[in-house]
Amino acid sequence: MAIYGLWVINKAGGLVYQRNFAEGLAQLTSNEYLVLAGTLHGIHAITSRLSPMGSSSGAQVIEGETFKMTISLTVTGTKFVLLTSLAESKADIILQKVYDIYADAVMKNPFHTPEMPIRSEGFDARITSLVGTGQT
Amino acid sequence: MAYTQPHPRLSVLSTSSQSSVEHLSPTASSTRFSLPSAPSIQATLNKAAPHRPNIYDRNLNKTRGTEVSASAFAFLFSEVVQYTQKRVNGINDLERRLNTLGYRIGTRVLELMVWRAESSSKTPKRETRFLPALMSIHTQVWKAVFGKAADAIEKSVENADEYMIIDNDPPIERYISVPRDMSQLSCSSFTAGIVEAVLDGLGFPARVTAHNTPTSQFPSRTTILIKLEKSVLDREELMKQ
Numbered sequence A: 001m002a003i004y005g006l007w008v009i010n011k012a013g014g015l016v017y018q019r020n021f022a023e024g025l026a027q028l029t030s031n032e033y034l035v036l037a038g039t040l041h042g043i044h045a046i047t048s049r050l051s052p053m054g055s056s057s058g059a060q061v062i063e064g065e066t067f068k069m070t071i072s073l074t075v076t077g078t079k080f081v082l083l084t085s086l087a088e089s090k091a092d093i094i095l096q097k098v099y100d101i102y103a104d105a106v107m108k109n110p111f112h113t114p115e116m117p118i119r120s121e122g123f124d125a126r127i128t129s130l131v132g133t134g135q136t
Numbered sequence B: 001m002a003y004t005q006p007h008p009r010l011s012v013l014s015t016s017s018q019s020s021v022e023h024l025s026p027t028a029s030s031t032r033f034s035l036p037s038a039p040s041i042q043a044t045l046n047k048a049a050p051h052r053p054n055i056y057d058r059n060l061n062k063t064r065g066t067e068v069s070a071s072a073f074a075f076l077f078s079e080v081v082q083y084t085q086k087r088v089n090g091i092n093d094l095e096r097r098l099n100t101l102g103y104r105i106g107t108r109v110l111e112l113m114v115w116r117a118e119s120s121s122k123t124p125k126r127e128t129r130f131l132p133a134l135m136s137i138h139t140q141v142w143k144a145v146f147g148k149a150a151d152a153i154e155k156s157v158e159n160a161d162e163y164m165i166i167d168n169d170p171p172i173e174r175y176i177s178v179p180r181d182m183s184q185l186s187c188s189s190f191t192a193g194i195v196e197a198v199l200d201g202l203g204f205p206a207r208v209t210a211h212n213t214p215t216s217q218f219p220s221r222t223t224i225l226i227k228l229e230k231s232v233l234d235r236e237e238l239m240k241q
Helices: A030-050 A091-107 A121-131 B012-016 B039-048 B070-086 B091-118 B130-146 B189-202 B230-240
Strands: A003-009 A015-020 A061-063 A068-073 A079-084 B152-155 B162-167 B206-212 B222-228
Touching: A003 A030, A003 A091, A003 A121, A015 A030, A015 A121, A030 A068, A030 A079, A068 A091, A079 A091, A091 A121, B070 B091, B091 B130, B091 B189, B091 B206, B130 B152, B130 B162, B130 B189, B189 B206, B189 B222, B222 B230
Parallel strands: none
Antiparallel strands: A003 A015, A003 A079, A061 A068, A068 A079, B152 B162, B162 B222, B206 B222
16 A cells, blocks of 8 residues: 555646655656646546536546546645555545645645645645655 | 725724724714714624624623634634735834734733733732743733743843743744745744733833744744843842842
8 A cells, every 4th residue: 555646736727736755656747747637637527527417526536557546626626636556545534634734734824825836844744744655 | 003094894993093082982872972973883883783792892701711713813814914915025024014913912912811810809919020920921921812821931141131932833823834035034923012012011111023943843933032121121120129
């Protein structure tokens, strides 16, 4: 079980935070990450419109052969994406805690501009203590 | 004070200080005070809250033990800092403004604390010596404002007129990450303003500033530096005899 990475995508589809934890993910440039986040934002929008049962909150888990991404959508449209190994069972709980930390260390910080990249030492430190090196 | 006054409906307090008549009470009944010039405030308040009891008429002891949501305060303080930051040039100016805002709270904190502590006493007293006053700020004021005592009091070795109150984890800075290019900024200047007002009110005029003094164990450790006026030290010297 491993946690590979965390993304935070703002409501416009921009990547405002990206961090890798455990080794194993392909190394990408920051530009490539931005493109991927924008694409995921689009895919998520499509999945939320496809639902046959009325309104939907969109894709929650996307699984591959070697890893899965768990997506958590907040009511304000911010998306938290956690890249983990397939066996990771606590991804949902971790994302909820990330949301808590985001609300505390980012939204209550007067030096953060909403929808802009997150540069907050407090957020970094709390994420580090939550996820650690990514090995669980 | 050079603050631009907001629209009357946004702030009752700031408009009420514009005229001395309204200053008595923003909602003073018009039978006791004739307020020909202040119908707008009266009307706005009545329209906004027709049946709610007036907060100014509430028993001061009723809210003694009540707690305030730390999150709500954190958001409010964050907005205070952002609002102030937009209207200043440089970090010193920002700290001075935060200090002024804290000062306005400190005057009220002192009044309320003295009233609560001494009004029921048969022999009401006040602090006349500096060290007990400093101790009461360290414990009583901190408990009233932050819900916990400060962590330490220190006396400067180099300067006889300097004292320090140390807080290892100031609640108002718990969620604040100051960007690197403003690293000297301490948002606890707000707390320094409160301390300055309390000291002023007790008759110990001083200049109070806040400084970041992080340790590896307490990254947001803050020192509130009190620089007393010479008159205070002279008086302390006289009272020793």
